[in-house]
Amino acid sequence: MMQPGSERNTRAKTNRLQSAEQSHHSQPSLASLLLILCCWLFGAVDLSAANKKVMVLGIDGMDPKLLQTFVDQGRMPNFKALMAEGDFRPLQTTMPPQSPVAWSTFMTGMDPGGHGIYDFIHVDYDTMAPYSSMAKADPGGKPVNIGSWSFPTSGGGVHMLRKGTTFWQMFGEHGLRSTIFRMPVNFPPVKAPGRALAGMGVPDIAGTLGTFSFYTDHRRDWPPTVSGGEIYEVSVRSNRVEGKLYGPDNSFRRFPTKESLELREKGRGDSLKYENPKMTQDFVVHIDPKAGAAKFVVGDQEFILKEKEWSDWVHVEFEAIPHLISVSSAGRFYLKQLSPKFELYVTPLQIDPDDPVMPISEPANWSKHLCSELGRFYTHNIPEDAQAFNHGVLTAREFWDQMILAYDERSRALDYLLKHQDEDFLFVYFGTVDQGCHMLWHFMDREHPGFVQDDVLKDGIAKLYEMLDGRLGRVREAIGKDTTLIVMSDHGFAPFYWEVNLNTWLLEQGFVTLKDPSKQDSGEPYSNVDWSRTRAYAAGLNGLYINLKGREKGGAVTAGAEYDALLDQLEKALLAMKDPRNGKSPVSLVLRPRRDFQGSEKDKGPDILVGYSRGYRSSSDSPLGLFPKAVFLDNKSPWSGDHCIDYRLVPGILVTNRRITSQTPTLADLTVSLLNEYGIAPPKELIGKDVLEPKK
Amino acid sequence: MASVVSIFNTVLTFLFGLVYWPLKWLGPFWSMVAVSWLGGMLMVWIFGKVSDQVAIERTRNRLSAELLALRLFKDDLRIFFSIQNQILAWTLKYLRHSLVPMLILMVPTMILLIQLNLHYGARPLRVGEQTLVKVKLRDAAALGKGSEITLKAPESLKIETQGVRVEESKEVSWRVRGASPGRFDLTVSDGKVSVTKNVVVGGRLEGVSTMRTGEHWLTSLLYPGEAPIGSESPIESIEIRYPELDISILGTSVNWLILFLVFSLGFGYAFKGVLGVKI
Numbered sequence: 001m002m003q004p005g006s007e008r009n010t011r012a013k014t015n016r017l018q019s020a021e022q023s024h025h026s027q028p029s030l031a032s033l034l035l036i037l038c039c040w041l042f043g044a045v046d047l048s049a050a051n052k053k054v055m056v057l058g059i060d061g062m063d064p065k066l067l068q069t070f071v072d073q074g075r076m077p078n079f080k081a082l083m084a085e086g087d088f089r090p091l092q093t094t095m096p097p098q099s100p101v102a103w104s105t106f107m108t109g110m111d112p113g114g115h116g117i118y119d120f121i122h123v124d125y126d127t128m129a130p131y132s133s134m135a136k137a138d139p140g141g142k143p144v145n146i147g148s149w150s151f152p153t154s155g156g157g158v159h160m161l162r163k164g165t166t167f168w169q170m171f172g173e174h175g176l177r178s179t180i181f182r183m184p185v186n187f188p189p190v191k192a193p194g195r196a197l198a199g200m201g202v203p204d205i206a207g208t209l210g211t212f213s214f215y216t217d218h219r220r221d222w223p224p225t226v227s228g229g230e231i232y233e234v235s236v237r238s239n240r241v242e243g244k245l246y247g248p249d250n251s252f253r254r255f256p257t258k259e260s261l262e263l264r265e266k267g268r269g270d271s272l273k274y275e276n277p278k279m280t281q282d283f284v285v286h287i288d289p290k291a292g293a294a295k296f297v298v299g300d301q302e303f304i305l306k307e308k309e310w311s312d313w314v315h316v317e318f319e320a321i322p323h324l325i326s327v328s329s330a331g332r333f334y335l336k337q338l339s340p341k342f343e344l345y346v347t348p349l350q351i352d353p354d355d356p357v358m359p360i361s362e363p364a365n366w367s368k369h370l371c372s373e374l375g376r377f378y379t380h381n382i383p384e385d386a387q388a389f390n391h392g393v394l395t396a397r398e399f400w401d402q403m404i405l406a407y408d409e410r411s412r413a414l415d416y417l418l419k420h421q422d423e424d425f426l427f428v429y430f431g432t433v434d435q436g437c438h439m440l441w442h443f444m445d446r447e448h449p450g451f452v453q454d455d456v457l458k459d460g461i462a463k464l465y466e467m468l469d470g471r472l473g474r475v476r477e478a479i480g481k482d483t484t485l486i487v488m489s490d491h492g493f494a495p496f497y498w499e500v501n502l503n504t505w506l507l508e509q510g511f512v513t514l515k516d517p518s519k520q521d522s523g524e525p526y527s528n529v530d531w532s533r534t535r536a537y538a539a540g541l542n543g544l545y546i547n548l549k550g551r552e553k554g555g556a557v558t559a560g561a562e563y564d565a566l567l568d569q570l571e572k573a574l575l576a577m578k579d580p581r582n583g584k585s586p587v588s589l590v591l592r593p594r595r596d597f598q599g600s601e602k603d604k605g606p607d608i609l610v611g612y613s614r615g616y617r618s619s620s621d622s623p624l625g626l627f628p629k630a631v632f633l634d635n636k637s638p639w640s641g642d643h644c645i646d647y648r649l650v651p652g653i654l655v656t657n658r659r660i661t662s663q664t665p666t667l668a669d670l671t672v673s674l675l676n677e678y679g680i681a682p683p684k685e686l687i688g689k690d691v692l693e694p695k696k
Numbered sequence: 697m698a699s700v701v702s703i704f705n706t707v708l709t710f711l712f713g714l715v716y717w718p719l720k721w722l723g724p725f726w727s728m729v730a731v732s733w734l735g736g737m738l739m740v741w742i743f744g745k746v747s748d749q750v751a752i753e754r755t756r757n758r759l760s761a762e763l764l765a766l767r768l769f770k771d772d773l774r775i776f777f778s779i780q781n782q783i784l785a786w787t788l789k790y791l792r793h794s795l796v797p798m799l800i801l802m803v804p805t806m807i808l809l810i811q812l813n814l815h816y817g818a819r820p821l822r823v824g825e826q827t828l829v830k831v832k833l834r835d836a837a838a839l840g841k842g843s844e845i846t847l848k849a850p851e852s853l854k855i856e857t858q859g860v861r862v863e864e865s866k867e868v869s870w871r872v873r874g875a876s877p878g879r880f881d882l883t884v885s886d887g888k889v890s891v892t893k894n895v896v897v898g899g900r901l902e903g904v905s906t907m908r909t910g911e912h913w914l915t916s917l918l919y920p921g922e923a924p925i926g927s928e929s930p931i932e933s934i935e936i937r938y939p940e941l942d943i944s945i946l947g948t949s950v951n952w953l954i955l956f957l958v959f960s961l962g963f964g965y966a967f968k969g970v971l972g973v974k975i
Binding site for chain 2: 238240286288290291292293294295302303304306312365368369372
């Protein structure tokens with residue numbers, strides 16, 4: 001086994017080894033064998049470790065209590081067998097127990113203070129606008145403008161915001177190769193020997209975390225705007241519908257904004273402001289009422305859908321400069337209704353794995369290879385479109401169907417990866433259980449304010465668990481006897497009965513002052529906040545920020561004693577919060593990252609993390625900077641299960657064919673355990689300990 | 697005319713099939729390399745036969761001499777410009793000698809490209825894969841008269857939808873899925889006249905006929921895979937929307953036409969000496 005000191009000394013050598021390995025994927029050449037021999041002689045490679053195989057099946061949101069219940073009911077024979085062979089424990093998650101945070105801890109072995117991911121979204125302190133915590137786009141070089149044409153002098157890019165080294169990068173430094181399939185918060189994928197496909201955090205083609213399109217000839221039936229999607233008006237004329245698919249902004253074209261043109265016409269501004277138009281692709285739908293079906297023409301592709309049918313993946317090409325530069329994407333169409341209303345849903349258009357416009361895999365051509373083996377597949381953030389279900393664009397059954405489509409894709413990928421398992425380490429991610437628990441909880445829980453009777457979907461979550469049990473059975477058949485198998489989840493689940501508008505509570509408690517209290521629940525996020533008289537605000541699902549001078553643009557609280565006193569005051573007040581409707585305490589835990597976390601990023605996130613009690617969760621409005629009238633509300637939306645609460649209430653699972661030495665293993669422990677499997681000493685910044693008993 | 701084109705297509709497709717059969721086992725890329733080599737050699741040989749080789753050689757020699765003179769007399773402006781005129785004149789002569797053979801070459805090249813399109817333009821359906829069968833009618837009225845256009849398929853092909861009629865383009869389309877590998881016939885009928893269309897599922901580099909067309913000589917020539925549809929039929933064409941055949945070089949998909957042009961030109965130029973042809 002290597003010692004930490006010698007590990008650093010030999011890193012350069014092993015990096016060279018990685019380069020050599022990356023250029024010779026399939027067969028080890030004589031040169032690479034000699035290199036391995038040399039590295040072994042100098043202690044860089046533990047050849048005994050290199051023979052070991054480890055597989056991790058990552059199941060987002062699998063809950064230990066639900067798992068035990070279904071095992072006890074005899075619905076999960078493969079999990080039961082694995083538990084009998086090895087061990088099962090609840091796996092302590094992170095605070096906040098959100099997927100990007102928890103998976104970042106699993107892969108880096110650090111808490112949010114180390115990896116810097118505190119939420120799905122972070123706040124830009126200058127504009128107070130939220131942005132994805134996982135990755136950020138880099139603009140291209142300053143463009144040369146010629147009329148309505150614009151030519152960037154260099155291409156843009158994207159970079160990951162998570163800090164820290166992943167365990168498979170550490171594996172790579174020791175000559176080990178990994179296959180990492182859809183690990184969250186790994187976009188763009190980090191470079192390491194082996195292969196990786198990015199997962200949660202990958203944007204759609206428009207650069208958002210998922211924007212569906214819905215076309216209807218009854219636009220008035222729908223609200224003007226919906227989060228996570230766009231609703232477009234179309235008309236049916238002579239059984240023909242014309243529409244447009246919208247892609248990313250076209251950075252090669254620019255047009256004056258409507259506002260600046262109007263100002264100029266009124267003589268109130270000389271300089272025009274420009275914006276890039278969106279790229280579009282026309283489509284036509286020919287309806288045949290007699291056939292109960294329609295023919296779609298999208299670019300040069302034609303396909304037929306019957307009512308209530310999903311299409312296969314449809315390639316959608318957006319032209320930036322006609323015949324010269326285009327952007328490739330793919331989407332699935334769902335013909336919801338032909339008549340009396342025309343309703344068509346299109347998934348967020350994905351980065352095309354066959355021709356990715358952004359780096360979604362490592363090496364870059366692996367997504368294309370997977371595409372040739374498996375066909376096109378979902379690439380963006382979270383395939384299951386919970387927002388479309390939440391807004392009624394998809395019904396529960398339609399959402400279920402979409403979930404199964406995504407699950408089938410993952411299953412085919414798992415089969416393929418198991419068949420071609422030629423690396424030292426394999427990680428495969430499934431997100432189906434997580435999305436199912438979010439959206440189907442109210443079908444199984446009669447106490448839920450949004451409970452809906454549905455004889456099929458009441459068993460939906462259990463069915464998803466059973467499906468994953470089947471996948472585990474497949475894995476157990478495929479892996480060798482000596483392979484260490486770990487099935488884990490990032491967090492568990494709880495019901496989401498009541499919404500808490502934390503910003504409204506802060507307003508009522510006097511921490512926030514509005515410019516115009518009569519407009520409390522209208523306007524843009526934070527636009528009505530009088531920052532000079534505001535001391536704290538909420539942003540994100542668990543985050544609470546002090547309006548700090550020198551950090552926030554309109555900071556009002558001085559660092560030091562005033563800041564510390566305010567934190568004390570807030571912590572006390574949060575823990576004393578009561579829901580007047582039932583007398584319950586909605587908050588059971590308050591953490592302060594600067595006090596409670598470790599690492600260089602501990603002062604980069606919220607000042608306070610709020611841990612809600614079981615049944616409670618932040619509302620959807622408050623995290624984005626809105627101030628609805630009521631602090632507490634019954635949650636009647638389909639988003640009925642959640643986990644963004646007190647982390648102690650929603651542990652994940654750890655099931656393995658090895659004995660677990662700790663009663664309370666954590667995600668960070670698992671990282672160290674994986675390193676120890678290969679005899680790699682964990683770097684000092686890792687906070688966990690090995691919890692797997694050495695194999696006899 | 698149509699029957700002549702039909703016989704011509706049948707003979708040519710058979711002959712090309714004979715040559716192509718041993719090559720298809722090489723896979724898309726290497727069979728394309730082999731076909732390009734054969735094609736390049738054939739084009740150079742034909743060029744040698746239909747061109748005035750003596751005149752081309754004389755013109756090329758003269759052009760070389762003028763280029764040499766240009767280097768020798770680069771300091772004398774009067775001679776320099778005079779040589780420029782000579783180069784221009786001889787270049788035009790060279791083009792004149794090449795133009796007619798090139799025009800003649802276009803005919804076999806087009807025939808070859810049409811045959812290649814049959815093999816590289818599309819690939820057979822995979823088992824389980826779906827496609828669109830598009831029937832174009834001669835008269836849009838046939839869609840509205842209540843006369844039913846029907847599609848029948850053997851068990852190995854599953855028809856998944858009713859025919860979707862689009863009056864503006866005089867067509868009816870069905871979604872069909874390949875259930876098992878093989879070559880099958882779909883039958884389209886208006887109740888009086890039936891027309892079949894071949895469908896290929898599975899197989900290795902099988903030539904696929906994307907369209908069965910009417911008797912017009914040009915469309916018949918462009919789609920040689922199947923006999924033209926008789927003019928008495930209300931059906932003008934039947935199209936199968938096969939997926940494109942993917943030929944990849946270093947992970948990048950390249951259109952077969954570009955590959956063929958690049959490789960055949962390269963092989964032709966490289967082997968012109970072997971064939972004793974001056975280009």
